[in-house]
Amino acid sequence: MSKVRFGLIGIGNMGKGHTNYFAKNEVAGGELTAIVDTNPERLEWVRQQYGDRFQLFDNLDSFFASQAFDAVLICTPHYDHPDLAIAAFEHGYHVLVEKPAGVYTKKVREMNEAAARSGKAFGIMYNQRTNPLYQKLRDLVSSGELGEIRRTNWIITNWYRSQSYYDSGGWRATWAGEGGGVLLNQDPHQLDLWQWTIGMMPKRVRAFCHFGKYRNIEVEDDVTAYVEYENGATGLFVTTTGEAPGTNRFEVSGDRGKIVIEDGKLTFWRLRVPESEFNRDFKGGFGAPECWKCEIPVGSSEGSQHKGITQNFVDHILHGTPLLAPGEEGIKGLTLSNAMHLSTWTDNWVDLPIDEDLYYEKLQERIRNSSYKKETRKLDHMDVSGTH
Amino acid sequence: MSKVRFGLIGIGNMGKGHTNYFAKNEVAGGELTAIVDTNPERLEWVRQQYGDRFQLFDNLDSFFASQAFDAVLICTPHYDHPDLAIAAFEHGYHVLVEKPAGVYTKKVREMNEAAARSGKAFGIMYNQRTNPLYQKLRDLVSSGELGEIRRTNWIITNWYRSQSYYDSGGWRATWAGEGGGVLLNQDPHQLDLWQWTIGMMPKRVRAFCHFGKYRNIEVEDDVTAYVEYENGATGLFVTTTGEAPGTNRFEVSGDRGKIVIEDGKLTFWRLRVPESEFNRDFKGGFGAPECWKCEIPVGSSEGSQHKGITQNFVDHILHGTPLLAPGEEGIKGLTLSNAMHLSTWTDNWVDLPIDEDLYYEKLQERIRNSSYKKETRKLDHMDVSGTH
Numbered sequence: 001m002s003k004v005r006f007g008l009i010g011i012g013n014m015g016k017g018h019t020n021y022f023a024k025n026e027v028a029g030g031e032l033t034a035i036v037d038t039n040p041e042r043l044e045w046v047r048q049q050y051g052d053r054f055q056l057f058d059n060l061d062s063f064f065a066s067q068a069f070d071a072v073l074i075c076t077p078h079y080d081h082p083d084l085a086i087a088a089f090e091h092g093y094h095v096l097v098e099k100p101a102g103v104y105t106k107k108v109r110e111m112n113e114a115a116a117r118s119g120k121a122f123g124i125m126y127n128q129r130t131n132p133l134y135q136k137l138r139d140l141v142s143s144g145e146l147g148e149i150r151r152t153n154w155i156i157t158n159w160y161r162s163q164s165y166y167d168s169g170g171w172r173a174t175w176a177g178e179g180g181g182v183l184l185n186q187d188p189h190q191l192d193l194w195q196w197t198i199g200m201m202p203k204r205v206r207a208f209c210h211f212g213k214y215r216n217i218e219v220e221d222d223v224t225a226y227v228e229y230e231n232g233a234t235g236l237f238v239t240t241t242g243e244a245p246g247t248n249r250f251e252v253s254g255d256r257g258k259i260v261i262e263d264g265k266l267t268f269w270r271l272r273v274p275e276s277e278f279n280r281d282f283k284g285g286f287g288a289p290e291c292w293k294c295e296i297p298v299g300s301s302e303g304s305q306h307k308g309i310t311q312n313f314v315d316h317i318l319h320g321t322p323l324l325a326p327g328e329e330g331i332k333g334l335t336l337s338n339a340m341h342l343s344t345w346t347d348n349w350v351d352l353p354i355d356e357d358l359y360y361e362k363l364q365e366r367i368r369n370s371s372y373k374k375e376t377r378k379l380d381h382m383d384v385s386g387t388h
Numbered sequence: 389m390s391k392v393r394f395g396l397i398g399i400g401n402m403g404k405g406h407t408n409y410f411a412k413n414e415v416a417g418g419e420l421t422a423i424v425d426t427n428p429e430r431l432e433w434v435r436q437q438y439g440d441r442f443q444l445f446d447n448l449d450s451f452f453a454s455q456a457f458d459a460v461l462i463c464t465p466h467y468d469h470p471d472l473a474i475a476a477f478e479h480g481y482h483v484l485v486e487k488p489a490g491v492y493t494k495k496v497r498e499m500n501e502a503a504a505r506s507g508k509a510f511g512i513m514y515n516q517r518t519n520p521l522y523q524k525l526r527d528l529v530s531s532g533e534l535g536e537i538r539r540t541n542w543i544i545t546n547w548y549r550s551q552s553y554y555d556s557g558g559w560r561a562t563w564a565g566e567g568g569g570v571l572l573n574q575d576p577h578q579l580d581l582w583q584w585t586i587g588m589m590p591k592r593v594r595a596f597c598h599f600g601k602y603r604n605i606e607v608e609d610d611v612t613a614y615v616e617y618e619n620g621a622t623g624l625f626v627t628t629t630g631e632a633p634g635t636n637r638f639e640v641s642g643d644r645g646k647i648v649i650e651d652g653k654l655t656f657w658r659l660r661v662p663e664s665e666f667n668r669d670f671k672g673g674f675g676a677p678e679c680w681k682c683e684i685p686v687g688s689s690e691g692s693q694h695k696g697i698t699q700n701f702v703d704h705i706l707h708g709t710p711l712l713a714p715g716e717e718g719i720k721g722l723t724l725s726n727a728m729h730l731s732t733w734t735d736n737w738v739d740l741p742i743d744e745d746l747y748y749e750k751l752q753e754r755i756r757n758s759s760y761k762k763e764t765r766k767l768d769h770m771d772v773s774g775t776h
Binding site: 168215224226228236238243278279286 | 539543545610626630635657659666673
């Protein structure tokens with residue numbers, strides 16, 4: 001194989017973005033050949049923009065049957081990601097899926113199992129994994145520079161969304177339409193990076209979600225989550241769409257110091273000797289390890305982002321390059337988000353892995369009572385501006 | 389009365405600090421006339437330093453009977469604060485007590501009641517209330533500049549203490565000796581400022597204390613506390629003595645923006661129109677209120693600190709100046725700290741006001757099992773360097 005041909009599912013906002021860089025031939029070894037959408041207006045938009053450059057389909061059956069591509073790129077609303085990925089694997093296609101992996105882990109696990117059975121390449125569009133800031137943090141942790149992790153603290157409250165944003169689509173911020181709020185729609189990248197950068201998932205979660213606190217919506221728009229890791233470290237994740245201007249500050253402390261990512265900068269307060277060593281040897285009353293404030297060089301760009309993930313996915317298929325964002329890892333961030341909901345609903349701790357059946361059951365209750373009717377959902381509401 | 393004469397109880401580290409500025413006549417209208425301590429070596433130290441300038445007592449009975457002063461300044465270990473204050477009130481003295489107000493609120497409430505019965509002046513040494521940073525924050529909140537509070541978040545993890553610090557005194561970090569760890573010994577100022585600056589106490593607390601996590605001690609050395617306020621705001625308080633270099637960052641967000649105190653600076657991100665107003669009027673998809681980063685002038689000093697509190701206490705007695713830190717308010721910070729312990733011990737929510745009897749009972753269990761024997765405590769262990 002010298003080229004990976006893509007079939008794109010769902011030409012909403014994200015789908016248009018992907019189509020755009022493919023149309024400019026910006027993915028080496030990758031080509032977009034087909035697009036499917038059930039909305040004729042959106043297909044017409046593609047035709048007007050790109051003429052007959054892409055094969056267009058108005059239904060999934062003929063799309064999947066066409067074999068006009070080697071891989072699918074799934075850009076539909078959240079709920080459909082796993083079903084479409086499973087169908088694609090069953091038709092023998094590679095799969096690159098937009099985030100989040102899905103809405104509940106029970107279903108995402110089925111997707112992961114289908115991926116494993118298929119032997120096909122499986123990636124997820126965690127474009128923030130290409131961001132040099134988070135790559136550097138992961139580097140400093142995995143190389144041991146920061147030492148054993150003691151605390152993580154991510155304040156990510158700069159996802160401001162007005163009521164008019166929520167009112168722009170009936171499915172928005174509903175249990176039936178999106179399956180969650182800020183955790184599902186705004187935070188998937190941070191929930192992924194929170195565990196990817198440090199290489200650890202929590203062992204248990206105690207979270208405090210507030211539903212429709214700042215906006216007239218069904219789902220959570222304000223969350224504080226406390227977690228504990230296997231090694232004794234603790235963590236916090238604080239997020240909302242209701243504050244302005246909000247904050248994006250990720251602090252990680254370890255045995256050898258502290259790293260803070262804020263304002264697009266990474267700063268490493270590095271201890272000259274590890275804290276545990278200082279503590280072992282120090283005999284005085286007041287005293288602390290010598291600490292150096294280090295400016296760590298980090299690329300000034302935001303990284304290659306979506307296009308970079310697609311390129312990496314192509315390189316993986318063509319050349320065996322390791323995936324930067326394996327699709328199977330999508331379940332991790334979603335597990336955190338599901339656990340935060342569940343901890344709030346049960347007003348109690350949630351141990352990981354979560355009770356997927358219990359989560360599914362409690363989510364279904366909410367879907368049944370949702371203001372949005374799920375039947376009308378499939379593939380027909382992707383044309384608003386902005387899918388995050 | 390043209391002068392307030394002070395009798396100081398306990399000439400440990402804090403007592404020496406107070407004696408020092410009194411000896412230099414730095415409190416207008418205030419004079420230190422007497423000192424009591426049960427340890428002869430410490431009284432000898434005073435004699436060597438200051439000759440016969442102060443009347444010295446080696447027992448509380450003759451001290452209280454002497455009437456050689458108008459007010460007492462209590463600088464003993466935590467547990468003794470309320471008992472000594474109550475005795476002083478009963479002898480007709482004004483009382484200025486070091487922080488914390490005590491170890492458990494049940495007892496501190498008795499102290500407050502004794503103060504009320506006595507009609508005497510009652511102050512607490514919350515010297516950080518003189519810090520211009522926190523005064524400015526309180527000003528911006530109380531004047532309405534920040535709008536209704538939505539979230540507080542204090543990361544105060546720069547209280548590094550080594551094992552050798554804890555080993556420097558047998559009572560240190562024991563339930564019987566100090567009644568708590570980082571919350572009782574290092575954080576009383578922050579626990580006070582957390583509620584004093586915003587003018588609100590939480591209505592309930594869910595906290596996660598870890599006891600002896602980083603050090604070989606009985607009490608908490610790592611705490612994450614989540615709180616909810618009556619108006620719907622949420623808050624976080626994160627503290628430890630086990631991290632280096634740690635962080636001291638206090639963020640408060642409100643309807644009109646966000647204030648952050650960090651690195652000795654206060655920054656106000658001010659919204660041009662309140663968020664609630666923007667949200668009401670905005671009709672677009674993505675969009676947020678215009679935000680101005682404002683540099684707020686704040687005095688560069690740390691304020692008048694301990695001496696300032698003593699001066700204010702004197703001015704209150706002589707001239708009716710309002711107290712900056714009324715003694716009765718000491719119970720507030722202590723309530724937060726007791727609630728954090730109790731929430732951890734019960735692994736559950738704690739509503740405020742807390743169940744003081746339950747807290748007392750659970751503390752007594754720990755005191756009974758403490759490695760430190762309480763009988764040996766009273767007034768005889770104040771000579772280490774550093775009482776925080």
